[in-house]
Amino acid sequence: MKNFGKYSVLALSAVLLFSCGNAQKGKEEGTKTATETAAADSLSKAAAQLGKVEFEESAFDFGQVKEGAQVKHTFVLKNSGDAPVIISKVTASCGCTQPEFSKSPILPGGKSEIHVTFNSEGQVGKQQKIITIQSNASNGLTTVQLKGEVLAK
Known part of the structure; x- marks a missing residue:
């Protein structure tokens, strides 16, 4: 039982560690998408402001x-x-x-x-x-x- 407690604490720590990493990864991807969207909007506005x-x-x-x-x-x-x-x-x-x-x-x-x-x-x-x-x-x-x-x- 003593080992079970040690392994469950270790497993719980691993789950928390990986889930926190995934949450941060999701936030970064969301920011990246917003940044990419803003850049795409700027490019399309710049293209609309070209001469012809x-x-x-x-x-x-x-x-x-x-x-x-x-x-x-x-x-x-x-x-x-x-x-x-x-x-x-x-x-x-x-x-x-x-x-x-x-x-x-x-x-x-x-x-x-x-x-x-x-x-x-x-x-x-x-x-x-x-x-x-x-x-x-x-x-x-x-x-x-x-x-x-x-x-x-």
């Missing part, structure tokens, strides 16, 4: 031009989001197409322009040049196209 790039036209068809002609076009974009948009980089699919753009922030509701010049020298036939725009907007990578046909000299 929208172009007035996604493609420009310059029709037919004689080889050697320079085609110039301006793509107009609007920030339809809730935060300023900054264009970080604009590239063209070919060295024959040169984009120019402003690095000034585009405020919500504001507009900006991307000027594109296509040099048709040596580019005979149907053409499709892709201009890729990188920015901090929610749609951070967007494209527009310049297309048409270059006739031989």
Whole structure:
């Protein structure tokens, strides 16, 4: 009986020890869930407060031009989001197409322009040049196209 008492005290201590640990674990998990929920809410609010790039036209068809002609076009974009948009980089699919753009922030509701010049020298036939725009907007990578046909000299 003496050993029974010793073992029952030991068993009771173990039960209390493990149950206290589980209670603390449950509290930590509850706090972690609340923290994760708050972080997720902050991220979704931040995402809702991003700028958004929208172009007035996604493609420009310059029709037919004689080889050697320079085609110039301006793509107009609007920030339809809730935060300023900054264009970080604009590239063209070919060295024959040169984009120019402003690095000034585009405020919500504001507009900006991307000027594109296509040099048709040596580019005979149907053409499709892709201009890729990188920015901090929610749609951070967007494209527009310049297309048409270059006739031989």
